[in-house]
Amino acid sequence: MARRPRGRFIDGILLLDKDTGMSSNFALQRVKRIFNAAKAGHTGALDPLATGMLPICLGEATKFSQHLLDADKRYTVTAKLGERTDTSDSDGEVVQTRPVNFSQELLMESLDYFRGETMQVPSMYSALKYQGQPLYKYAREGIEVPREARPINVFELNFISLEGDELTLDIHCSKGTYIRTITDDLGEMLGCGAHVIMLRRTQVAEYPYERMVSLEQLNEMVAKAEAEEIEPKTVLDPLLLPMDTAVSKFKEINLSDNVAPYLMNGNPVQAPVIDGLDDGEIVRITIGDEHKFVGIGSMNGDGLLAPKRLIVVRDPSSESN
Numbered sequence: 635m636a637r638r639p640r641g642r643f644i645d646g647i648l649l650l651d652k653d654t655g656m657s658s659n660f661a662l663q664r665v666k667r668i669f670n671a672a673k674a675g676h677t678g679a680l681d682p683l684a685t686g687m688l689p690i691c692l693g694e695a696t697k698f699s700q701h702l703l704d705a706d707k708r709y710t711v712t713a714k715l716g717e718r719t720d721t722s723d724s725d726g727e728v729v730q731t732r733p734v735n736f737s738q739e740l741l742m743e744s745l746d747y748f749r750g751e752t753m754q755v756p757s758m759y760s761a762l763k764y765q766g767q768p769l770y771k772y773a774r775e776g777i778e779v780p781r782e783a784r785p786i787n788v789f790e791l792n793f794i795s796l797e798g799d800e801l802t803l804d805i806h807c808s809k810g811t812y813i814r815t816i817t818d819d820l821g822e823m824l825g826c827g828a829h830v831i832m833l834r835r836t837q838v839a840e841y842p843y844e845r846m847v848s849l850e851q852l853n854e855m856v857a858k859a860e861a862e863e864i865e866p867k868t869v870l871d872p873l874l875l876p877m878d879t880a881v882s883k884f885k886e887i888n889l890s891d892n893v894a895p896y897l898m899n900g901n902p903v904q905a906p907v908i909d910g911l912d913d914g915e916i917v918r919i920t921i922g923d924e925h926k927f928v929g930i931g932s933m934n935g936d937g938l939l940a941p942k943r944l945i946v947v948r949d950p951s952s953e954s955n
Contacts, residue, residue, distance in 0.1 A: 884916050
């Protein structure tokens with residue numbers, strides 16, 4: 635007999651405002667404990683140095699976390715000019731110091747180089763794996779391993795300010811873009827070196843910045859609820875965004891209540907054909923007049939919808955307190 639997981643069955647996505655100095659996994663475990671959730675997962679790690687938006691998926695929402703990992707991101711970054719470090723951020727050791735002496739024209743030309751589609755060699759201090767081990771483990775042992783350049787896309791790179799030796803930028807980029815690497819490369823183009831001293835993720839996909847909440851705020855809400863003899867979940871659960879927001883970019887296929895049981899049992903079903911839908915394209919599946927989200931699937935040119943990732947529809951009375 636399968637062991638029942640500890641915690642309650644709660645589904646949704648929390649936009650955590652991660653604080654500096656904590657790992658993404660530490661933040662995840664704290665959120666899971668605060669919500670007393672049976673299952674939780676994050677959507678791509680933020681460096682301990684970095685702050686900002688870290689979507690935390692609870693319950694069935696974890697099934698769609700990959701789509702947020704693949705989403706575009708936006709960052710505000712401040713670089714200290716004149717110093718290069720071995721990690722390209724302030725957690726590393728300074729390996730070179732040079733005077734800061736460049737023109738505004740060179741800065742603008744250099745920024746333009748990074749806009750659009752380019753190839754980027756990942757930092758040795760990244761979590762990418764080589765022969766089964768993260769690159770940062772090799773880096774900590776002083777071992778340099780070969781890394782292939784990967785395509786990235788910087789949709790926007792906006793100059794914010796240059797105050798003394800601190801340069802602040804706003805960067806909207808594709809998945810897999812290393813802001814530390816852009817900063818290090820930019821410093822070399824300017825001839826003075828640079829490293830990240832502040833990094834804040836301000837957006838993931840289309841999630842609103844104003845919906846973020848910090849661990850400190852969550853703890854305060856729980857303490858206030860307990861002081862007022864209110865169940866914490868009554869104030870915590872409204873913070874969660876619907877789990878289908880993770881796949882909102884996909885077109886919707888709405889099935890009738892009669893057809894839905896066949897799909898939920900894993901069977902392909904005939905579905906309404908949508909104009910402009912490519913064969914095999916991923917779609918978001920809803921059921922009935924209420925458009926209840928049940929998962930994602932793919933549809934062929936003949937209108938046959940095959941399930942790919944479906945949620946478990948639970949009886950609300952089964953929720954554990």
